Amino acid sequence: MDGTIRKPGAAKSADEGSDEELMVAFSRGSRDAFDELFLRYKQPLFGFFRRRVADAAQAEELTQESFIAVIRASSRYQPSALFRTYLYAIGLKILGAHRRKAAFRACFTGTPDAYREPAALGDLETEYSLRQAVGKLDRLEREILLLREFEQLSYAEIGELLHLPVNTVRSRLFRARQALHGLLAAPAPSSSVEQARIEERS
Amino acid sequence: MNTAAAHPVAPEEIMAFFDGELSAADAQAVAVHLDGCSACASLAAQFRGLSQSLAGWSVSPVSQKLEEAVNNFADKAVVKSEGRIPYAPFRFSIWNWRLWAFGGMSAVAGVLLLVCIVFLRIYYEDRPAQKPMAMAQLSRNNGEVAAGYPPPQPAKSQMYNSLAVPSRMTTRAPGGGGASTGAGFGVIGGMVGDLSGKTVAPMIARAASLTITVKDLTAARVSLDTMLARHHGYSAQLTVESAAHAPRSLTASLRIPASDLSNAIGDLKTLGRVEKESQSGEDVSQQHADLAERLKTARVTEERFRGILQQRTGNISDVLEVEESIARVRGEIESMEAEQTGLEHRVDFATVDLQINEEFKEEINSPLASFSPRLHNAFVAGYRNAAETVVGIFLFLVEYGLSILIWIAIVVFPTIFIWRRYEKARSTM
Numbered sequence: 001m002d003g004t005i006r007k008p009g010a011a012k013s014a015d016e017g018s019d020e021e022l023m024v025a026f027s028r029g030s031r032d033a034f035d036e037l038f039l040r041y042k043q044p045l046f047g048f049f050r051r052r053v054a055d056a057a058q059a060e061e062l063t064q065e066s067f068i069a070v071i072r073a074s075s076r077y078q079p080s081a082l083f084r085t086y087l088y089a090i091g092l093k094i095l096g097a098h099r100r101k102a103a104f105r106a107c108f109t110g111t112p113d114a115y116r117e118p119a120a121l122g123d124l125e126t127e128y129s130l131r132q133a134v135g136k137l138d139r140l141e142r143e144i145l146l147l148r149e150f151e152q153l154s155y156a157e158i159g160e161l162l163h164l165p166v167n168t169v170r171s172r173l174f175r176a177r178q179a180l181h182g183l184l185a186a187p188a189p190s191s192s193v194e195q196a197r198i199e200e201r202s
Numbered sequence: 203m204n205t206a207a208a209h210p211v212a213p214e215e216i217m218a219f220f221d222g223e224l225s226a227a228d229a230q231a232v233a234v235h236l237d238g239c240s241a242c243a244s245l246a247a248q249f250r251g252l253s254q255s256l257a258g259w260s261v262s263p264v265s266q267k268l269e270e271a272v273n274n275f276a277d278k279a280v281v282k283s284e285g286r287i288p289y290a291p292f293r294f295s296i297w298n299w300r301l302w303a304f305g306g307m308s309a310v311a312g313v314l315l316l317v318c319i320v321f322l323r324i325y326y327e328d329r330p331a332q333k334p335m336a337m338a339q340l341s342r343n344n345g346e347v348a349a350g351y352p353p354p355q356p357a358k359s360q361m362y363n364s365l366a367v368p369s370r371m372t373t374r375a376p377g378g379g380g381a382s383t384g385a386g387f388g389v390i391g392g393m394v395g396d397l398s399g400k401t402v403a404p405m406i407a408r409a410a411s412l413t414i415t416v417k418d419l420t421a422a423r424v425s426l427d428t429m430l431a432r433h434h435g436y437s438a439q440l441t442v443e444s445a446a447h448a449p450r451s452l453t454a455s456l457r458i459p460a461s462d463l464s465n466a467i468g469d470l471k472t473l474g475r476v477e478k479e480s481q482s483g484e485d486v487s488q489q490h491a492d493l494a495e496r497l498k499t500a501r502v503t504e505e506r507f508r509g510i511l512q513q514r515t516g517n518i519s520d521v522l523e524v525e526e527s528i529a530r531v532r533g534e535i536e537s538m539e540a541e542q543t544g545l546e547h548r549v550d551f552a553t554v555d556l557q558i559n560e561e562f563k564e565e566i567n568s569p570l571a572s573f574s575p576r577l578h579n580a581f582v583a584g585y586r587n588a589a590e591t592v593v594g595i596f597l598f599l600v601e602y603g604l605s606i607l608i609w610i611a612i613v614v615f616p617t618i619f620i621w622r623r624y625e626k627a628r629s630t631m
Binding site: 031034035038042043047050067072102103104107139148170171184 | 214223261272275279280620625628
């Protein structure tokens with residue numbers, strides 16, 4: 001398991017260059033620069049999607065799509081903002097498009113994918129409980145919480161990504177944490193993983 | 203965290219402190235407060251515990267397949283374009299809302315195009331039959347026979363039979379001896395000629411238009427009447443307008459004997475300053491000849507029917523049928539005679555469209571004098587408009603309300619249903 005929470009950009013050594021420098025180098029044709037960026041962000045970006053999409057295969061597909069979008073748009077890249085913010089902005093757009101498509105599909109085909117695949121069966125019960133509890137949060141608050149807790153973005157970066165003032169980000173994050181604390185503190189009705197398996201069988 | 207007095211540090215600030223989002227000074231203040239406040243320290247511990255709980259939500263490593271796919275794409279992009287990576291083509295998916303929107307708009311555009319094509323076809327199906335007639339009429343107006351567009355009436359040579367030519371169409375050439383017999387006509391350059399080489403004077407319906415500005419309209423009106431009497435003309439239509447705060451004007455359609463038209467126009471010009479003048483002439487010779495020929499044929503037909511009625515015997519239904527035919531032909535003959543008379547009248551009497559405008563000098567009048575009645579009228583008009591609007595809306599609803607409800611049931615409710623399902627599905631993701 002490589003699910004550690006750390007800032008990818010902060011973990012690099014001094015001689016590796018910043019994310020932005022690497023992206024500029026890649027836009028000029030440096031293949032090695034992209035390798036380094038991919039190495040830094042493949043796992044965080046996959047985690048970004050994996051925690052928001054129930055299906056692991058779909059999360060991988062969206063991760064791949066995001067990196068391909070970065071490659072396609074590399075010639076237009078301007079290092080005016082952090083690469084990390086830039087990457088997650090792409091990820092959010094792709095995730096939004098995926099959700100719209102899935103919701104549109106669900107209008108005609110029935111239940112959305114999120115219901116068909118309640119959790120990664122076989123995962124730990126804690127993980128399932130977390131996923132369920134986070135899923136009950138307000139959509140915006142959930143997004144802010146995830147960006148803060150797992151992508152380790154600052155309030156300002158979250159505000160930039162979601163087009164919100166910093167104060168709003170802070171208050172919404174506070175509410176999200178309080179709500180999640182309440183949800184996690186509430187006793188579970190039964191074994192969640194077992195319940196998920198029953199749902200899956202039915 | 204009940205009051206600001208008890209806790210000078212807000213809960214959100216404790217959270218920001220925990221997230222490292224405070225300035226050094228603020229962070230120092232919060233740290234000092236946490237040391238002395240168990241409630242706030244408990245809140246900070248809650249945040250810490252929550253983060254630790256969330257840290258348990260691990261994610262499996264990225265698969266080798268993903269790495270290979272991205273690296274392959276990057277290889278191709280870099281090799282092909284040397285760092286300038288082009289956009290990839292559109293990825294087809296039936297669940298793409300843009301595709302549906304584009305498809306829907308294309309379908310609507312296609313339907314509109316189809317409607318246009320059908321409409322144009324229906325419209326132009328009638329045109330070919332009208333075009334030659336219009337061209338033939340145009341050529342007659344120009345006094346020429348247009349090649350390639352023969353007149354639509356059948357048996358042209360018969361139509362120009364001189365037996366049907368009225369007195370106006372008789373030859374004027376010396377030795378013509380009145381109506382020519384058994385010769386066909388041709389119309390060239392405004393002159394009507396028979397095949398024997400004799401020419402007849404064309405029938406020209408003349409028309410003129412005059413716009414004149416006068417100083418005194420009343421005096422001009424008197425002069426106009428005198429002038430009409432002198433030239434043996436008359437006024438077919440005359441209108442005088444005398445609106446408030448506007449110049450008075452007279453519009454008339456005069457009929458003047460064609461032979462006296464030039465003199466009459468000269469007299470009319472003396473009424474005032476001529477603003478506009480135009481004259482025209484329409485050659486109606488061929489039209490008149492056609493009419494005369496059709497009239498002759500109709501009369502012959504009528505005579506035949508009458509002969510049949512007198513000489514033959516048969517049952518009642520046959521007799522009635524012949525009588526009906528006679529009545530129908532008689533009606534046609536009378537109609538054509540009236541048309542012929544009108545045509546001849548147009549030739550005998552030229553039409554002068556006259557407009558006389560009086561020079562206008564606006565007078566200074568206080569608007570307050572007429573304010574009260576205008577206000578009253580405005581109220582009345584406003585009330586009427588409002589009432590008509592209400593009645594119109596009511597009638598519209600009565601007339602189309604049921605249809606609108608049906609369309610709402612057909613379109614709106616399913617749309618709302620789908621939209622709700624869409625939103626519900628989105629909220630669960």
